[in-house]
Amino acid sequence: MGYFRKTIEQMAGYTSGFQPKIDNVVKLNTNENPWPCSPKVLEAIGNLTAEHLQKYPEAMGDRFRMAAAVVLSIESKNIICTNGGDDLLTICFRAFCDANRPVAFSEPTYSLYPVLANLQGCEAIEIERDENGSLDELAKIDAAMTIVCNPNAPTGDFIPVEKLATLAGQLSGVLLIDEAYVDFAEDDAIWLIANFDNVILLRSMSKGYSLAGIRFGYGISDVELIDGLMKVKDSYNVDAMAIAAATAAIQDQPHLKMNVEKIKAERRRLVDELRSMGFEVANSETNFVLAASIKKSAKAVYELLVERNIFVRYFPLPGLEDKLRITIGTPQQNDKLLAALKEIII
Numbered sequence: 001m002g003y004f005r006k007t008i009e010q011m012a013g014y015t016s017g018f019q020p021k022i023d024n025v026v027k028l029n030t031n032e033n034p035w036p037c038s039p040k041v042l043e044a045i046g047n048l049t050a051e052h053l054q055k056y057p058e059a060m061g062d063r064f065r066m067a068a069a070v071v072l073s074i075e076s077k078n079i080i081c082t083n084g085g086d087d088l089l090t091i092c093f094r095a096f097c098d099a100n101r102p103v104a105f106s107e108p109t110y111s112l113y114p115v116l117a118n119l120q121g122c123e124a125i126e127i128e129r130d131e132n133g134s135l136d137e138l139a140k141i142d143a144a145m146t147i148v149c150n151p152n153a154p155t156g157d158f159i160p161v162e163k164l165a166t167l168a169g170q171l172s173g174v175l176l177i178d179e180a181y182v183d184f185a186e187d188d189a190i191w192l193i194a195n196f197d198n199v200i201l202l203r204s205m206s207k208g209y210s211l212a213g214i215r216f217g218y219g220i221s222d223v224e225l226i227d228g229l230m231k232v233k234d235s236y237n238v239d240a241m242a243i244a245a246a247t248a249a250i251q252d253q254p255h256l257k258m259n260v261e262k263i264k265a266e267r268r269r270l271v272d273e274l275r276s277m278g279f280e281v282a283n284s285e286t287n288f289v290l291a292a293s294i295k296k297s298a299k300a301v302y303e304l305l306v307e308r309n310i311f312v313r314y315f316p317l318p319g320l321e322d323k324l325r326i327t328i329g330t331p332q333q334n335d336k337l338l339a340a341l342k343e344i345i346i
């Protein structure tokens with residue numbers, strides 16, 4: 001064709017999790033929250049008027065920034081609103097990386113990072129992940145941008161924040177900590193923001209807050225980095241409906257905690273049951289588990305689950321081809337999954 005830049009023509013693009021078009025499926029493949037968002041979110045959306053839609057939204061989503069600042073005990077100037085966490089990733093790649101400024105991360109991790117590196121025309125230095133997230137290696141590489149996903153996807157493990165603090169101090173570039181799943185973890189890295197001017201935290205409203213359909217995320221960082229990122233973002237990157245919804249959601253912390261506790265309880269049950277069936281399951285601080293299938297190939301188990309209208313995620317990638325990533329569902333969804341697995345594994 002010749003219309004596209006060479007990189008675009010040659011690249012595969014990001015593969016999103018499968019969205020089944022039929023009803024009555026058990027959908028445990030894209031780490032959505034199985035529980036509905038706070039009723040206050042629907043109320044806030046219902047309160048929008050034609051005028052809200054007629055006018056451009058707040059360019060920086062200030063309503064959300066102020067509400068989040070109160071909840072997180074930080075200042076609103078330390079927050080940038082984004083169109084999902086993915087938008088923050090795009091903004092950071094555009095802001096920090098180019099042909100001479102690489103990105104580094106350990107893998108397996110979120111498969112969007114190499115895609116964005118490709119789009120930006122920067123080198124992606126990918127190193128094999130060890131049990132410490134390969135932080136020592138990442139410090140040695142000292143890329144223009146280093147990304148650590150914590151808790152990591154798809155492995156679900158959590159690197160102690162003190163170790164990330166050490167890394168932040170060793171790097172001369174930016175450390176982007178992807179905390180998309182942090183609502184399900186026991187700790188977070190927010191205290192690093194007051195101590196390091198090179199750390200950016202990515203937060204998502206898609207997972208803990210059950211708002212994947214709205215598209216809202218945010219970044220937390222030192223004010224100089226936030227100001228720089230503001231120059232790179234699209235002029236109105238968060239819309240009026242998303243600002244209203246995300247603001248109501250973050251203000252309803254009891255609802256978040258209730259849903260997170262339900263998911264953690266099911267996570268414990270699922271891990272125990274899967275282990276007793278012979279799967280090798282690592283501890284998870286997220287809303288999913290990564291289970292290695294020992295008795296039958298993971299691909300076969302995946303396909304037999306699909307036949308039963310149960311969808312989990314299978315990655316045909318080195319190091320992951322023997323594993324299934326399973327989102328924690330409702331007790332009923334998890335029961336269906338476990339019953340199907342019992343049939344399949346025997």
Ligand SMILES: Cc1ncc(COP(=O)(O)O)c(C=O)c1O
Pocket residue numbers: 031083084085086087110149153178180203204205206212216217
């Ligand atoms: C590790 C990680 N980071 C960031 C995101 C982006 O989330 P969103 O754009 O829905 O906020 C995801 C989504 O699945 C993710 O898995």
